[in-house]
Amino acid sequence: MTNHIPSSDPAVKAMxxxxxxxxxxxxxxxxxxxxxxxxxxxxxLCCRNCMKGPxxxxxxxxxxxxxxxxxxxxxxxxxxxxxxxxxxxxxHSEHGRHIALTLLHMAEGKAPDYRVRDEAKLSAVAAxxxxxxxxxxxxxxxxxxxLKTLEDFQSQDYGTGANWLxxxxxxxxxxxxxxxxxxxxxxxxxxxxxxxxxxxxxxxxPTNLVLGGIRAAIADYDGMTLATELSDILFxxxxxxxxxxxxxxxKPTAVNxxxxxxxxxxxxxxxxxxxxxxxxxxxxxxxxxxNIVGICCTGNEVMMRHGIPLATNYLSQEMAVLxxxxxxMVVDMQCIMPSMPRVAECFHTxxxxxxxxxxxxxxxxxxxxxxxxDEAARKIVEIAIAAFGRRDPKGVRIPDIKxxxxxxxxAEAIVGALSLVNPDDTLKPLIDNVINGNIxxxxxxxxxxxxxxxxxxxxxxxxxxLAAANVLLLATGCGAACFAKHGLMTGEATEQFAGPxxxxxxxxxxxxxxxxxxxxxxxxxxxxVDNSRAVAVAVALANKLGVDISDLPVxxxxxxxxxxxxxxxxxxxxALGLPTxxxxxxxxxxxxxxxxxxxxxxxxxxxxxxxxxxxxxTAAEKLLAAIKDRRAGLGL
Amino acid sequence: xxxxxxxIRENVxxxxxxxxxxxxxxxxLACAVAHGEGLGLLDSVxxxxxxxxxxxxxxxxxxxxxxxxxxxxxxPCTFACPTGACRQAGGQVRIFEQACIGCKLCAMVCPxxxxxxxxxxxxxxxxxxxxxxAKKCDLCADWRVANGKAVTACVEACPTGATRLVDLKxxxxxxxxxRARELxxxxxxxxxxx
Numbered sequence: 001m002t003n004h005i006p007s008s009d010p011a012v013k014a015m016x017x018x019x020x021x022x023x024x025x026x027x028x029x030x031x032x033x034x035x036x037x038x039x040x041x042x043x044x045l046c047c048r049n050c051m052k053g054p055x056x057x058x059x060x061x062x063x064x065x066x067x068x069x070x071x072x073x074x075x076x077x078x079x080x081x082x083x084x085x086x087x088x089x090x091x092h093s094e095h096g097r098h099i100a101l102t103l104l105h106m107a108e109g110k111a112p113d114y115r116v117r118d119e120a121k122l123s124a125v126a127a128x129x130x131x132x133x134x135x136x137x138x139x140x141x142x143x144x145x146x147l148k149t150l151e152d153f154q155s156q157d158y159g160t161g162a163n164w165l166x167x168x169x170x171x172x173x174x175x176x177x178x179x180x181x182x183x184x185x186x187x188x189x190x191x192x193x194x195x196x197x198x199x200x201x202x203x204x205x206p207t208n209l210v211l212g213g214i215r216a217a218i219a220d221y222d223g224m225t226l227a228t229e230l231s232d233i234l235f236x237x238x239x240x241x242x243x244x245x246x247x248x249x250x251k252p253t254a255v256n257x258x259x260x261x262x263x264x265x266x267x268x269x270x271x272x273x274x275x276x277x278x279x280x281x282x283x284x285x286x287x288x289x290x291n292i293v294g295i296c297c298t299g300n301e302v303m304m305r306h307g308i309p310l311a312t313n314y315l316s317q318e319m320a321v322l323x324x325x326x327x328x329m330v331v332d333m334q335c336i337m338p339s340m341p342r343v344a345e346c347f348h349t350x351x352x353x354x355x356x357x358x359x360x361x362x363x364x365x366x367x368x369x370x371x372x373x374d375e376a377a378r379k380i381v382e383i384a385i386a387a388f389g390r391r392d393p394k395g396v397r398i399p400d401i402k403x404x405x406x407x408x409x410x411a412e413a414i415v416g417a418l419s420l421v422n423p424d425d426t427l428k429p430l431i432d433n434v435i436n437g438n439i440x441x442x443x444x445x446x447x448x449x450x451x452x453x454x455x456x457x458x459x460x461x462x463x464x465x466l467a468a469a470n471v472l473l474l475a476t477g478c479g480a481a482c483f484a485k486h487g488l489m490t491g492e493a494t495e496q497f498a499g500p501x502x503x504x505x506x507x508x509x510x511x512x513x514x515x516x517x518x519x520x521x522x523x524x525x526x527x528x529v530d531n532s533r534a535v536a537v538a539v540a541l542a543n544k545l546g547v548d549i550s551d552l553p554v555x556x557x558x559x560x561x562x563x564x565x566x567x568x569x570x571x572x573x574x575a576l577g578l579p580t581x582x583x584x585x586x587x588x589x590x591x592x593x594x595x596x597x598x599x600x601x602x603x604x605x606x607x608x609x610x611x612x613x614x615x616x617x618t619a620a621e622k623l624l625a626a627i628k629d630r631r632a633g634l635g636l
Numbered sequence: 637x638x639x640x641x642x643x644i645r646e647n648v649x650x651x652x653x654x655x656x657x658x659x660x661x662x663x664x665l666a667c668a669v670a671h672g673e674g675l676g677l678l679d680s681v682x683x684x685x686x687x688x689x690x691x692x693x694x695x696x697x698x699x700x701x702x703x704x705x706x707x708x709x710x711x712p713c714t715f716a717c718p719t720g721a722c723r724q725a726g727g728q729v730r731i732f733e734q735a736c737i738g739c740k741l742c743a744m745v746c747p748x749x750x751x752x753x754x755x756x757x758x759x760x761x762x763x764x765x766x767x768x769x770a771k772k773c774d775l776c777a778d779w780r781v782a783n784g785k786a787v788t789a790c791v792e793a794c795p796t797g798a799t800r801l802v803d804l805k806x807x808x809x810x811x812x813x814x815r816a817r818e819l820x821x822x823x824x825x826x827x828x829x830x
Contacts, residue, residue: 036695039658040795058796060656 007316007455009485011247014399015319024343026318031451043590044077050200059590074206077591079198081567081598082213086194088568089216091334092529093187093223095263097153099230102265102370104146106234107139113269113373116142117236121412125229128167142233149226155186162186164222164229168532170539172548173576177218180605182211182575184219191216206593207601214606217571224569225532231301235268238304238408238526240417240513245484247316248402249309250325254291255281255388257381258311258320261332262527264301266354266368266377267294270330271306273377277385284385295320296335297477297527303484304408304526313456313481314562315449318343321351324395328384332368333358335448335563348390350383403487406515407524409474411536414523420512427544429509435636438501440553441627442472444534445479445522446573447558447566450584453614456482458559458583461616462623463488463497467521469624470499474537477528479558484524493521531569535576550577550607553630555623559583559616570610574598577607579626583614646804647707647728650691650773650788656798657693659700664689666793667704670779671771688754690773691790702790702799705729705750705773713742713751721770728775736769743770775801 006028007013019026040046045057047067055067057076066072071079105111116122116138122145126133131144152162161174161183169177177183184190194216197203203212232238250256257274259267271292278289293311294303302308311320314335320326321343328350329340336353341362344351353359354368354376364383368376419426433439443466449455459482463473475483483489488497494506498521506518513519525533534556535549542549556573558566561584573580588594603609611626613619652663668687669677680687691704711729713722721735722742731742743751755768776788785792791799 036659036693036700038660039700040660043658056660056795059658060796062797063795 005454005457006451008457008460009246009312009316009455011312011399011401011485012316012319012455014401015247015316015322015397018322018397019318022322022346024318024322024346025339027315027337027339028451030339040590042585042587044080044587044594045073045590047071047076047079049079049198052200057590069200071204074591074593075204075209077588077594078206078209078213081586081588081594082194082209082216083198084564084567085213085220085571086191086216087564088566089187089191089220089223091565092220092227092568093153093191095333095529096187096223096227096230097150098263098265098370099227099234100146100149103142103230103234104150105370107143107146109139111370111373114234114370116233118233121229121232121237125233129163145230145233149230152222152226153186153188156189158185160185162219162222164226165218168225168536168539169576170542170548173550176548176606177575180211182215182218184215184222187219187223190219206591207597210594210597214571214575214602217568218575220565220568221532221535221572221576224529225535227529228526228532231264232410235264235301236305237412238410239413240406240515241304241307241408242404242406243303243307243309244402245303245310245405245481245489246402247311247319247323247399249291249293249311250320250323250398251288251291252325252393252396252398253286254288255284255286255384256291256293256326257384258293258295258326258329259298259302259308259331260295260317260329261336262297262301262334262529263332264298264305265370266330266332266373267298267302268305269373269377270380271302271308273374274381277378277381280382281385281388284388286385286388290381290384293320295329296481297529298332300477300480300524300527300530303405304410304524304530307407309402310405310481310484312485313449313478315451315455315478321347321349323398324392325398327387327391328352328380330354330366330380331358334565336360347395348387348392350387352380352383354380403485403490405484405487405489405524406491406520407480407484407489409523409525410530411525411533411540414537415540417509417513417519421509427540429505431541431544433501433505434553437636438470438505439472440470440501440624441630442474442538442552442554443623443627444525444531444554444556444573444578445473445475445483445559446477446528446531446556446569448478448560448562449482450560450562452584453560455560456486458616458619459483460486460488462557462559462581462620463522465617465620466623467497467502468499470501471624471627472502472505473522474525474534475522476525476531476534478560480522480524480526483522488522489520489524491515491517491520494518497521528565528569531573538576547634548577548607551630551633553627553634553636555579555581555626557581557583557619557623559619561586574602574608574610575606579609579611579623581611581613581619581623583616583619585612585614586610644709645727646709648775648801648803649706650702650704650775650790650799651802652701652794652799654699654701654798656796657701658796658798659693659695660795661693662793662795663691663702663790663799664693666789667691667773670776670789674782686754686756686758688752688756688771690750690752690771703748703750704790705746706748707773707775712745712747716741716745726777728777729772730774731770731772733769738766738768738770740770746772
């Protein structure tokens with residue numbers, strides 16, 4: 001399907017003519033050039049798992065119905081799908097492993113640039129993992145937390161759930177997963193298991209394959225959760241903070257450094273170092289010193305913790321360079337377009353990769369490891385300051401477009417705000433309002449951008465519809481960035497778009513929290529890895545009510561899903577019991593069996609299910625219906 | 637007495653059923669290879685031959701299908717060609733490449749955008765000429781003879797059978813017979829008043 005409106009973001013609309021003027025090819029040009037995209041791949045009917053292939057199944061029934069090995073459409077579709085889940089799980093878990101190893105190295109005194117910034121979080125995590133904190137030095141507790149976490153990459157006890165699963169899910173959910181054989185014991189082993197069973201001549205049963213994929217998605221949840229929680233220990237648990245979002249946060253009078261990718265390990269240190277190097281930047285002629293801006297989920301990480309403004313989200317990362325005012329863009333991993341160095345080449349912008357396993361041709365590589373973090377960060381800031389001197393002021397075009405965003409709603413921050421309403425029973429205000437119907441339910445927006453739909457459009461259409469129907473909105477990842485850019489993370493947006501019940505609740509909490517007005521319409525919970533924060537809130541509610549997650553009027557939506565990571569997140573969301581909307585049609589339609597498995601049959605086993613609908617209007621109605629259904633189940 | 641003029645038969649065309657086209661581009665690859673140097677796809681790519689497909693899979697209003705020369709019976713390209721290189725011959729609109737100068741007039745007047753001027757030589761910045769000539773679907777005339785094929789390379793390559801060679805006479809006959817069968821059913825229950 002061709003798409004004629006690339007983006008609903010006014011800053012992108014302002015920058016696209018600039019791309020043309022500079023002869024810079026953008027993601028939307030490449031999307032058009034790829035049309036039409038192969039239908040076999042779109043349907044999931046192309047198999048490249050062995051060298052007898054590629055094999056294709058004719059969806060219309062006249063051509064081949066079996067791959068050369070004998071695999072039918074169901075086997076082929078299921079194998080492709082679960083490899084995507086494993087890919088997403090691998091990405092999140094590598095991120096988590098990196099954080100866990102940094103915590104361990106820090107505790108052992110081998111990563112001197114890191115410290116425990118949130119001792120309360122460390123204690124809370126230790127308690128969750130059954131680690132004693134009494135009269136023990138912080139480093140010792142941190143070391144135990146790291147080692148207990150790393151067991152989730154090492155355990156060979158297939159029958160026992162990984163530590164972080166046991167520590168964070170409801171008892172009923174744990175039992176349900178265990179009974180279905182889905183309680184992952186070890187992240188690495190589970191992902192390897194998917195790669196093994198999808199090898200030629202192994203598992204051919206579509207149901208069994210999909211179950212293997214769900215187990216990997218549960219491992220993905222484990223990896224994400226440990227990444228979020230340990231990041232909070234090292235860098236602080238986010239608290240509400242006021243900042244701004246969209247390309248207008250780039251300053252013509254400052255050395256602008258964009259941090260992009262997903263991991264706080266380097267970006268957080270860059271923020272520290274930049275604060276120390278302001279004078280050097282001013283000496284180089286930058287009146288306003290160093291201005292760090294975020295792109296994608298690294299941006300969300302530093303936005304949540306330090307109020308660093310966010311320049312843009314995934315699909316428009318090229319636009320940030322096109323302003324001509326980015327002196328450096330430094331990236332770690334995931335969702336970084338390989339086209340970025342080609343765009344940067346047209347300007348003075350230094351495009352810097354930092355992870356040895358994530359290099360991009362044309363980029364400057366500054367090797368980063370957690371044992372020399374400060375050194376790498378310093379070098380990067382120096383490169384940016386030097387590049388500032390080469391900036392052509394006549395070539396600077398920064399659209400004057402940005403919106404205020406109140407962000408930083410970790411699970412702890414949400415509970416904290418509620419405790420100001422009722423200090424004795426923190427969750428009671430939320431539960432009471434769900435019961436009395438002021439809040440009908442909760443929707444978590446997650447996931448990416450995808451040029452198949454108009455950038456940021458579906459997120460906003462669905463959110464406004466749900467808010468008007470008194471649904472509490474949470475967001476992470478590029479979804480959260482979309483809402484921040486478009487001014488929906490403000491109290492004003494609550495006044496404008498929230499239904500009366502929701503508005504009353506958000507206003508009461510906002511006033512109790514001393515904001516002088518309502519909480520934002522959409523609560524920013526963090527990067528995509530931080531979807532685990534939303535689960536923490538849901539689990540707390542379920543435990544308080546003595547029910548399971550699948551009983552709650554909580555739904556999830558990824559209207560512009562793109563990455564394998566989104567496939568993994570969507571799948572664990574389903575496996576944890578949530579009706580989960582996808583606005584992108586996943587490559588499964590070639591098999592009715594697999595399509596039915598993930599949209600219908602899975603409901604009986606796990607309570608959650610995929611709800612696929614590219615149309616935001618009807619998708620919103622379906623999400624509302626799912627919430628009503630859940631409320632009815634609770635007798636509300 | 638004048639001799640009976642020989643009736644002109646419509647040219648055969650390549651037709652794709654958009655309902656069955658999945659946009660996989662297999663027809664493009666097959667076309668390019670069939671008009672190459674007799675090598676397969678992998679060898680052609682390995683030798684970096686500048687192969688060129690004469691069809692192009694496009695998408696519009698949600699419909700996907702390859703577009704190629706429709707072998708028009710009153711083809712604008714034949715009028716536009718200043719050298720007479722483009723003319724009806726052998727059941728198709730043919731481009732006689734040795735007479736083509738690559739002026740692109742045919743490409744401009746083709747209502748289907750089915751003609752491209754291309755060179756089969758590697759680019760040489762010192763060369764006096766690109767040696768580019770007009771290329772379009774030739775119904776795989778040479779390839780079919782050389783390989784003993786009844787259909788074109790694109791038809792052969794289509795994995796869903798969406799692309800077919802259509803002889804309009806056969807096509808019309810089939811349509812007419814199908815409708816006649818339907819009408820016959822109805823007429824069985826009908827008597828016209830005298």
